[in-house]
Amino acid sequence: MENGAAPTAPAVIVAIDGPSGTGKSSTSKAVAAQLGLSYLDTGAQYRAITWWMVTNGIDTDDPHAVAAAADKPEIVSGTDPAGPTITVDGVDVAGPIRTQEVTSKVSAVSAVPEVRARITELQRTIAAAAPLGIVVEGRDIGTTVLPDADLKIFLTASAEARAARRSGELKGADVHATREALIKRDAADSSRKTSPLAKAGDAVEVDTTALSLPQVIECVVTLVEEKRAGK
Ligand SMILES: Nc1ncnc2c1ncn2[C@@H]1O[C@H](COP(=O)(O)OP(=O)(O)OP(=O)(O)O)[C@@H](O)[C@H]1O
Numbered sequence: 001m002e003n004g005a006a007p008t009a010p011a012v013i014v015a016i017d018g019p020s021g022t023g024k025s026s027t028s029k030a031v032a033a034q035l036g037l038s039y040l041d042t043g044a045q046y047r048a049i050t051w052w053m054v055t056n057g058i059d060t061d062d063p064h065a066v067a068a069a070a071d072k073p074e075i076v077s078g079t080d081p082a083g084p085t086i087t088v089d090g091v092d093v094a095g096p097i098r099t100q101e102v103t104s105k106v107s108a109v110s111a112v113p114e115v116r117a118r119i120t121e122l123q124r125t126i127a128a129a130a131p132l133g134i135v136v137e138g139r140d141i142g143t144t145v146l147p148d149a150d151l152k153i154f155l156t157a158s159a160e161a162r163a164a165r166r167s168g169e170l171k172g173a174d175v176h177a178t179r180e181a182l183i184k185r186d187a188a189d190s191s192r193k194t195s196p197l198a199k200a201g202d203a204v205e206v207d208t209t210a211l212s213l214p215q216v217i218e219c220v221v222t223l224v225e226e227k228r229a230g231k
């Protein structure tokens, strides 16, 4: 380099999609931290808008009511993988968006086209502003939000493995009930008309059923490094 500065790698955009409990958040956060990239949890954004609808008395089973309110809340995502944040109208909602009530209503809210248009625009703005690049995780990142991502990963795992992981998180949760709830949410997310959960044609599928979390992280880091090296 003429000025003696070290060459900087161009920003890299990584899209990680897959059904619930496949390890998207854990993997994306760790990969972003390891590679010095930003991190965006798009599920948290859909949960945040759902939380706002519930808190403001909007009937989440009425798509017209949800559509009419879709542009009202201001959702802000912090993208540091060491401490991602999410606020709605300035209120920290990181805890409230994980309640059972929000989880049971988020698929209906996120199926409304006006909600998807609003949140997709927000996601693209955040990704474009990430100085060194970003790992964005969700359901439709590789297919719709960032179809030109440098690398697309689609994580999968058996319903049994996913339910066991989730039940481990929710102390005392019934594995069978957790499995049924995961399957129901995946079916709703996969069958909606607008931007369903789907694997992009050019995504690399990684089945995490028999892999530990560190093994999945290593696999994805390697894929990003290979992509950067032009392999
Ligand atoms: N390969 C793995 N082996 C064992 N446990 C894992 C693995 N990957 C993730 N986990 C654990 O499974 C749980 C769910 O992981 P995570 O939240 O990352 O999944 P997710 O795909 O983001 O789920 P959701 O879409 O529902 O938010 C966490 O407790 C996480 O530590």
Ligand SMILES: Nc1ccn([C@H]2C[C@H](O)[C@@H](COP(=O)(O)O)O2)c(=O)n1
Pocket: 020, 042, 043, 044, 046, 047, 106, 107, 110, 111, 137, 138, 139, 140, 141, 185, 189
């Ligand atoms: N890109 C995305 C991300 C998430 N959603 C919806 C569907 C999920 O059931 C819900 C919660 O996501 P999670 O926190 O479990 O990752 O949000 C979506 O439609 N598109």
